[in-house]
Amino acid sequence: MTLNFTMPTLKEIQEAHNRISPFIHRTPVLTNSSLNELSGAELYFKCDNFQKAGSFKIRGATNTVLQLTQDELDRSVATSSSGNHGAALSMAVTNRGGKTKVVMPNNTSKIKVNNVERNGGKIIWCEPEQASRDTVLKALLDKTGAVLVHPYNDERIVTGQGTAAKELLEDYPELDVIVSPVSGGGLLGGTLCSAKEMNPDIKVYGAEPAEADDAYRSLQSGKIESNETINTICDGLRAQIGTVTFPIIKEKVDGIITVTEVDIIDSMRIIWERMKIIVEPSSSITLAAVLKDKEVFTGKKVGLILSGGNVDLDHLPW
Amino acid sequence: MTLNFTMPTLKEIQEAHNRISPFIHRTPVLTNSSLNELSGAELYFKCDNFQKAGSFKIRGATNTVLQLTQDELDRSVATSSSGNHGAALSMAVTNRGGKTKVVMPNNTSKIKVNNVERNGGKIIWCEPEQASRDTVLKALLDKTGAVLVHPYNDERIVTGQGTAAKELLEDYPELDVIVSPVSGGGLLGGTLCSAKEMNPDIKVYGAEPAEADDAYRSLQSGKIESNETINTICDGLRAQIGTVTFPIIKEKVDGIITVTEVDIIDSMRIIWERMKIIVEPSSSITLAAVLKDKEVFTGKKVGLILSGGNVDLDHLPW
Numbered sequence: 001m002t003l004n005f006t007m008p009t010l011k012e013i014q015e016a017h018n019r020i021s022p023f024i025h026r027t028p029v030l031t032n033s034s035l036n037e038l039s040g041a042e043l044y045f046k047c048d049n050f051q052k053a054g055s056f057k058i059r060g061a062t063n064t065v066l067q068l069t070q071d072e073l074d075r076s077v078a079t080s081s082s083g084n085h086g087a088a089l090s091m092a093v094t095n096r097g098g099k100t101k102v103v104m105p106n107n108t109s110k111i112k113v114n115n116v117e118r119n120g121g122k123i124i125w126c127e128p129e130q131a132s133r134d135t136v137l138k139a140l141l142d143k144t145g146a147v148l149v150h151p152y153n154d155e156r157i158v159t160g161q162g163t164a165a166k167e168l169l170e171d172y173p174e175l176d177v178i179v180s181p182v183s184g185g186g187l188l189g190g191t192l193c194s195a196k197e198m199n200p201d202i203k204v205y206g207a208e209p210a211e212a213d214d215a216y217r218s219l220q221s222g223k224i225e226s227n228e229t230i231n232t233i234c235d236g237l238r239a240q241i242g243t244v245t246f247p248i249i250k251e252k253v254d255g256i257i258t259v260t261e262v263d264i265i266d267s268m269r270i271i272w273e274r275m276k277i278i279v280e281p282s283s284s285i286t287l288a289a290v291l292k293d294k295e296v297f298t299g300k301k302v303g304l305i306l307s308g309g310n311v312d313l314d315h316l317p318w
Numbered sequence: 319m320t321l322n323f324t325m326p327t328l329k330e331i332q333e334a335h336n337r338i339s340p341f342i343h344r345t346p347v348l349t350n351s352s353l354n355e356l357s358g359a360e361l362y363f364k365c366d367n368f369q370k371a372g373s374f375k376i377r378g379a380t381n382t383v384l385q386l387t388q389d390e391l392d393r394s395v396a397t398s399s400s401g402n403h404g405a406a407l408s409m410a411v412t413n414r415g416g417k418t419k420v421v422m423p424n425n426t427s428k429i430k431v432n433n434v435e436r437n438g439g440k441i442i443w444c445e446p447e448q449a450s451r452d453t454v455l456k457a458l459l460d461k462t463g464a465v466l467v468h469p470y471n472d473e474r475i476v477t478g479q480g481t482a483a484k485e486l487l488e489d490y491p492e493l494d495v496i497v498s499p500v501s502g503g504g505l506l507g508g509t510l511c512s513a514k515e516m517n518p519d520i521k522v523y524g525a526e527p528a529e530a531d532d533a534y535r536s537l538q539s540g541k542i543e544s545n546e547t548i549n550t551i552c553d554g555l556r557a558q559i560g561t562v563t564f565p566i567i568k569e570k571v572d573g574i575i576t577v578t579e580v581d582i583i584d585s586m587r588i589i590w591e592r593m594k595i596i597v598e599p600s601s602s603i604t605l606a607a608v609l610k611d612k613e614v615f616t617g618k619k620v621g622l623i624l625s626g627g628n629v630d631l632d633h634l635p636w
Contacts, residue, residue: 049594276627278594309594
């Protein structure tokens with residue numbers, strides 16, 4: 001595989017941070033003594049579930065949209081998204097006065113549908129599988145001439161997502177490890193670029209559902225593998241690792257930890273009950289990974305990126 | 319009615335704060351732009367749902383338990399509680415090496431039962447009605463000689479609960495209004511004592527379920543009225559205003575706002591969805607009050623005390 005771009009540098013992530021700061025929250029980092037006890041580690045939760053539009057996605061989306069030309073914006077903006085990127089992109093585009101079309105799986109939870117619409121996006125439905133997402137999106141782009149802002153396979157997106165770990169390490173520079181969810185690889189890729197340049201000794205792990213473990217298998221085989229099934233509750237973690245993101249992950253990551261559905265749901269409930277905050281399963285997977293591979297984390301200072309909080313309260317998994 | 323105690327002064331609340339600080343969190347104050355828009359006011363949420371043992375109750379319980387003599391502690395400590403005071407008292411007593419017995423209604427949610435037991439308390443069951451609570455508690459005290467730490471009708475408790483509003487006003491001295499839930503009156507009484515001395519111009523309102531509106535009716539009649547029914551989802555707001563707390567409320571409160579069950583549940587869901595935090599219905603009632611009586615709050619800086627976050631996730635009200 002050849003890299004047709006340079007990996008985001010900390011300087012570029014800093015520039016992105018300056019660019020997007022007026023439009024995002026600097027989210028808090030929470031700690032919880034009972035979860036420290038449970039895990040045997042010191043946990044620092046980076047709460048992007050409190051972020052604008054309910055997830056970290058606003059970071060990359062804003063970084064990208066602010067770099068579109070007026071001509072590009074006038075053509076309208078399109079994407080494919082399980083929900084959080086669609087809502088974030090809609091917010092970023094609406095802020096600039098443009099229009100957004102979001103290709104979205106027809107099994108998307110109502111809260112994520114509402115979140116796109118409330119932020120001014122128009123939804124085009126597709127089937128949940130990656131192939132359908134791609135086909136419907138391509139037809140839309142061909143028909144409308146809209147500008148694609150991909151949810152993760154875009155250097156501007158990766159650079160923007162890297163600001164979450166940058167904030168976390170500015171607040172807690174002494175962290176030994178960071179755990180990020182991994183789906184398409186935008187958040188994990190950005191996290192790797194900022195964290196490893198800020199502290200070359202830090203370990204960074206991806207947490208991935210065993211039911212959609214393409215990143216894990218891709219790392220094993222050395223090339224991008226597809227998901228054969230995406231039967232996971234983590235609706236934000238069903239996408240396939242990208243050509244832009246995989247080379248970053250392959251070069252820099254310390255490992256991908258796969259987690260069962262039961263452990264993801266248990267960890268979600270633990271966070272809700274003990275921390276009194278609402279996180280998606282796609283976020284709680286980071287705690288599930290820490291509780292699973294205790295030997296990696298025991299006694300360490302561990303940053304966990306809680307990526308989002310958009311949960312359908314009518315369909316909780318317990 | 320004659321007062322057989324002096325109302326807590328700000329100096330006493332400060333002393334209580336010094337006493338309990340090592341054992342409680344100084345909880346954050348959150349804001350949310352979409353809820354500001356919805357309410358037409360500037361809202362400042364004092365997040366005691368993030369407090370130790372999951373509610374503000376640890377403030378008054380700790381303040382009281384730290385003032386017990388060793389002899390009193392050795393006799394063991396007892397109380398009657400819908401759950402949050404029981405858990406908080408158990409934590410405070412266990413911290414001092416003592417034993418706690420909690421008389422608890424047999425319809426208490428599992429999370430509150432677990433919360434008492436996890437903190438070392440032993441549960442004695444009663445019926446939900448106030449009469450049963452009183453009878454079972456009296457029998458327990460007669461039989462065991464345990465020291466009663468009442469959930470609200472005790473000046474030490476009221477003084478401790480006043481530290482929540484004190485922290486809120488230290489962080490945001492410019493608030494125009496504070497809204498506190500009201501049940502037995504410990505939190506509202508303490509809030510009134512600290513807030514009105516810190517800022518004599520501030521308005522303080524109680525928020526109460528229409529289905530258990532004894533405080534509202536007591537204020538109307540000028541004497542303590544009983545609840546005929548307590549058919550409210552707010553399991554923390556079913557107690558009856560006390561002889562210690564009512565005189566404070568009668569003298570100082572600017573009004574009690576009663577709220578329907580539907581509005582309480584709606585406001586709980588709004589807080590969960592928009593703020594991504596978990597609050598009990600007994601907390602969300604403050605937002606429901608602000609959304610109901612808009613003419614009181616429009617354009618004002620309003621502090622809302624979110625009293626607790628202990629919710630049974632298996633039995634959500636929507």
